[in-house]
Amino acid sequence: MSLSRHDDSDRLVRELDWNLLRTFIAIVQEGGITAAADRLLLKQPSVSNALKRLETSLGKRLIERGPSHFRVTDAGQSLYREALEIHGSIARLTVEIRDIEDEIRGHVRIRVASHVVFPPLDETLRDFSNRHQRVTFEMAVATSADVQASVLEKKASLGICLVHRKHPDLTYDHLFREHFAFFCGPTHRLFRRRDLTLEDLDGEASVAFDTDSLQDALRPVAILRTRLNLDDTIRATSSHLEEVKRLIVAGVGIGPLPIHAVTRDIEDGLLWQLPPYEDPPPIDIYLVTNSASRLNRAEQGLIEMLKEKTAALPPAARIYPPPGPLRGT
Template identity: 55%
Template sequence: MTDRGDEKFVIGLDWNLLRTFVVIVEEGSITRAAHRLLRGQPSVSLALQRLEQELKCQLIERSKGSFRMTRAGQRLYDECMDIFRSVSGLKEITTTSSTEISGEITIHLASHVITSLLDDLLTETKTLYPNVSFNIKTATSAVVTSSVLDRQASFGICLVNRKLPDLSYDLLYREYFSFYCGPTHPLFGRRDLTMEDLRGHDIVTFDTDDLNDALRPVALLRKQWDMAQRIVGRSSQLEEVRRMIQCGLGIGSLPIHVLERDVRDGLLWRLPPYDDPPEVDIYLLRNPKKRLNRAERIFVERLLEQIRTLPLAQRTYPVPD
C-alpha cells in the first residue's frame, strides 16, 4: 500500500524538473543545458534549485570553475535514467507482435573486441527486428566495467582484471596476443626470431598493458623477457596502437586474429612469441539491476545461448593448432 506522504510527493512533483536535471548533468553546465533546452540560463538554474528544495538535498556542487554531482545527485541521475527508459518502453509493452520489437541496445566495448559472435548477432538482430537500433561505444575495459556498473550500458564486452560482486561475468571468447612491427622497422621481414631479439627496441602498447591491469598476461611476458625498454606510444584504442606500430614507432603486442589481414597485406610483421603466446579472455558483463527492454533481452539471451552451446575451442581466436 502506498504511503500517503509518498503519494503526495509524487503527485506534487514537477516531472519536468527531473528532465531538466538530467540535461544539466549530461551537458555538465547550466549554460549548455539552457541552450539545449532552448530556455534562459536563470530559468534552468531556478529549476535545479526548486528540485533541490523539493528533495531537501544538494544535487550538484556549483562554484566558479567547478561542477560536480553529489552522491545524492548521482543516485537521482541513475534513477532518472531508469525512469526515462521505462517510460520510453511503454509503447513497446503494448505491442504484442514480435515483428514490431523496437528500442535501442547500448553496448560498451573494449576497442579490440573483434569476434564473429557479436558481428553475426548484430546482422541477425537487424534482419529479424529492423526497428531495433544500436548505440555502440568503445572505451578502456575499466570504463566499460564502470558503465555497466552504473547501468549506462545494456551490457559490456571487455577484458577483466578483477571481478566485482555486483556484476555477472560470462567468458565470451579467448584471444591470443603476439608482438608486431611495421615495414620500416629493422625486424620487419626477419624469420626465426626469438624473444631475445626483441630486447632493446622501443615499445608501443595499450594503456592496460600493466601487471595490475587487464592486459596482465602481456605485461608478464614483457617482464619475463626483461623488455622494460622505452615506451614511445600508448593508447586505449586498438586502431591507434596499430597505427603507431605500422608507422615504425616501435614494436607492440596485438591480438593475432585481428592482425591476420594486415600481415598478409605486408602492413605488419609478426614477431615472437610464435609458440605459447599470451592468452587473454574477453567477458560479457551484465548488471542484474539493469532493466532491459525487449530488444536488449533478446540480444543478451541470444549471446548467452552462444556461450552455452559453443565449446570454448570454437570461441577462441585463432583456433589453437
C-alpha cells in the same frame, strides 16, 4: 419515406450486435438451439432470443424449426457464409494486433573494448537487427575498466571487454579467449626476419596499450613485456587497438596485438609477427551485464541471442587463433 438500401446497410452496421453472429454460427453448426446453448455455455432461452433479435435486425427468417425439424433458410445459408468470413477476419485481426504489440522495439547501448573481434557478436547484431527493425543501437568503444563502470552505473545495456577484477554486482559470461603476439611494421629492422629469438627483442623501442600493466587487464602481456626487457622502452600508448596498430605499422616501436584481429594486416604485409611463437599470452573476453538493470525487451533479447550463439560453439572454436604453435609468415 422508405429507407434506401444504403440507409438499411448503415443502420445494420451501427446496430448489429456482432455476438449475435457468433451465436448464429453455433446454431447452424450444432443443428439446434439446445446444442448451441450447451456449446456456448448459455441457457436455451438466451440463444433462442439471440436468434430472434438477429432475424428482426435483418428482416429475414434465418432458420425454420419445429418439434421435429430444423432447416436453415436460403437467407440463413447466405448469412452463415458471410458470418464465417467475418469471424475469420476478426480472428486474423486479433493475431495481427497481438503481433504488433509483441513487436520488439527499444534502444540497446553497447560498450565494447577496442580489440574485440568475435564473429558471434557480429552475427547477433546482424540477425537481431534484421528480425527487429524497430530496435536501435548505440555502440561506443572504451577501456575495459570504463566498459565495466558503464554497465555498473546502468549507462550501458551490456559490455564486452577484458576483465582484471570482477565486480561482485556484475555478471560475467565468458565469450572467447584470444592470444596476443608482438609485431613490427614494414620499416622496422626486424621485419620479415625469420631467424629471430627473444634476445633479438631485448630493449627494442615499443608501444603499448594503456591497460598493458601488471595491475590491469593485459597483465599476461605485461609479464611478457617484462621478460623482453621492454618496460623502459615504451614510446607511445593508446587505449584503442587501431591506434596501437597505427603506431606499430608506422615504425614507432614493436608492440602487442591480438593475433586473430590483425590477420588481414599480416596477409597484406603491414605487420610481421615476432617471438615468442609458442605459448602466446592468453586474454579472456567477457560479456558483462548488470542484473539490477531494468532492461527493455530489446536489450534482453540481444543479450540472450548472443549467449545462445556463443553457447552453440564448441569450446575449441572460441579460442583465437586455434591451439597450436604460431609462426611469423
